[in-house]
Amino acid sequence: MGVEERRQQLIGVALDLFSRRSPDEVSIDEIATAAGISRPLVYHYFPGKLSLYEAALKRASEDLAARFAEPHEGPLGARLLRVMCRYFDFVDEHGPGFAALMRGGPAVSADGIGTKAHVSTTNALIDSVRQAAYEQILAHLGVLDASPRLELVVRSWISLAESTALLWLDGRRVPRAELELQLVHDFAALVAVSAAYDADMATLLKQMVKDEPADGTFAELVGRLIALAP
Amino acid sequence: MGVEERRQQLIGVALDLFSRRSPDEVSIDEIATAAGISRPLVYHYFPGKLSLYEAALKRASEDLAARFAEPHEGPLGARLLRVMCRYFDFVDEHGPGFAALMRGGPAVSADGIGTKAHVSTTNALIDSVRQAAYEQILAHLGVLDASPRLELVVRSWISLAESTALLWLDGRRVPRAELELQLVHDFAALVAVSAAYDADMATLLKQMVKDEPADGTFAELVGRLIALAP
Numbered sequence: 001m002g003v004e005e006r007r008q009q010l011i012g013v014a015l016d017l018f019s020r021r022s023p024d025e026v027s028i029d030e031i032a033t034a035a036g037i038s039r040p041l042v043y044h045y046f047p048g049k050l051s052l053y054e055a056a057l058k059r060a061s062e063d064l065a066a067r068f069a070e071p072h073e074g075p076l077g078a079r080l081l082r083v084m085c086r087y088f089d090f091v092d093e094h095g096p097g098f099a100a101l102m103r104g105g106p107a108v109s110a111d112g113i114g115t116k117a118h119v120s121t122t123n124a125l126i127d128s129v130r131q132a133a134y135e136q137i138l139a140h141l142g143v144l145d146a147s148p149r150l151e152l153v154v155r156s157w158i159s160l161a162e163s164t165a166l167l168w169l170d171g172r173r174v175p176r177a178e179l180e181l182q183l184v185h186d187f188a189a190l191v192a193v194s195a196a197y198d199a200d201m202a203t204l205l206k207q208m209v210k211d212e213p214a215d216g217t218f219a220e221l222v223g224r225l226i227a228l229a230p
Numbered sequence: 231m232g233v234e235e236r237r238q239q240l241i242g243v244a245l246d247l248f249s250r251r252s253p254d255e256v257s258i259d260e261i262a263t264a265a266g267i268s269r270p271l272v273y274h275y276f277p278g279k280l281s282l283y284e285a286a287l288k289r290a291s292e293d294l295a296a297r298f299a300e301p302h303e304g305p306l307g308a309r310l311l312r313v314m315c316r317y318f319d320f321v322d323e324h325g326p327g328f329a330a331l332m333r334g335g336p337a338v339s340a341d342g343i344g345t346k347a348h349v350s351t352t353n354a355l356i357d358s359v360r361q362a363a364y365e366q367i368l369a370h371l372g373v374l375d376a377s378p379r380l381e382l383v384v385r386s387w388i389s390l391a392e393s394t395a396l397l398w399l400d401g402r403r404v405p406r407a408e409l410e411l412q413l414v415h416d417f418a419a420l421v422a423v424s425a426a427y428d429a430d431m432a433t434l435l436k437q438m439v440k441d442e443p444a445d446g447t448f449a450e451l452v453g454r455l456i457a458l459a460p
Contacts, residue, residue, distance in 0.1 A: 228422070
């Protein structure tokens with residue numbers, strides 16, 4: 001194997017291990033065994049577990065960001081639902097690693113100690129994924145320059161999606177399909193709450209729902225909410 | 231001053247400095263100067279900046295948790311709004327320190343390097359505040375044993391409140407009073423979305439709004455949303 005090929009193989013093996021258990025619990029020896037090479041050879045390609053972890057995290061970030069890509073066709077509710085489904089696929093595949101990362105743990109405790117530079121790298125990767133998600137949503141809304149209120153709604157919804165996924169991972173006591181739909185509805189609900197007090201957000205909300213079909217996910221939510229009213 | 235009195239004074243001085251600038255930028259020398267004592271004397275009471283930071287964080291956590299306490303009287307919307315107002319007071323008072331903490335930065339980079347034990351301490355303090363918020367909300371809802379769906383709604387809303395506060399700190403481009411009200415409405419909206427698909431949550435929603443006055447915050451939101459409908 002060439003150098004780059006070997007590096008890519010090691011990243012894949014490490015990402016797989018870091019995804020299945022908390023990265024703290026994964027040793028370089030284990031990665032070497034899984035890759036079928038010696039421990040010194042792993043160190044030949046990566047100076048330590050931290051750099052291998054960063055490389056694996058970078059690959060996972062790119063993978064996740066790619067899953068946000070969704071054609072700009074058809075009802076918005078259905079588009080968001082497909083994205084949420086792929087998001088939960090990702091969370092499902094990388095469960096323990098995702099949870100540890102979001103809790104700020106492995107970033108620091110891989111090898112027992114984390115440097116400031118490493119934390120910056122980790123935060124920058126997480127931010128790049130959040131930024132990709134943010135830009136995708138704005139593109140689907142047809143907005144080039146978001147107002148402070150819209151930016152706040154979209155970014156805080158992204159964090160709601162993260163915390164919902166993390167809570168789901170902890171016991172999986174609610175079916176994930178239900179949460180994927182719930183998050184799509186939460187997005188509409190947060191936009192609606194902001195629209196109730198702001199004219200620009202109200203215009204956006206109207207545009208958001210105007211192409212929704214009568215049997216679409218947003219229409220169903222509204223119907224169900226009306227049915228709940230006394 | 232007695233030992234405990236001096237420790238408490240140093241914690242107060244440090245918390246004040248850690249709140250006004252990112253904790254990374256605050257030196258032990260500065261804390262010593264602000265406290266009117268020598269640098270070696272600071273080290274006599276606290277082995278290093280990390281331990282002083284932890285003590286300051288503990289005091290801030292207790293302060294924040296105490297602000298969630300709210301008498302169980304009157305409409306729920308008004309109670310939540312008072313809590314959100316005190317929450318934003320706290321965020322306002324401790325802005326840079328709050329932002330740095332939530333980004334996982336200072337926990338690690340105080341002194342350049344953070345230990346695994348320190349990260350655990352920091353995470354445990356953050357978790358204790360979230361848990362206090364969670365229990366307060368359940369108490370206001372009159373729920374002793376939350377279902378997985380209710381737990382998810384309440385805990386994910388708490389994280390929504392955190393991210394909204396962090397986004398607000400970054401430029402303060404939306405008036406905080408608007409966001410305090412928005413978060414109260416977001417809570418009702420997230421409960422409503424969950425209630426649309428779950429009978430137990432629907433029962434809870436009905437109970438939540440049954441004592442709300444016709445001119446209360448929830449009624450106003452519903453009125454405004456109905457006015458938006460085409």
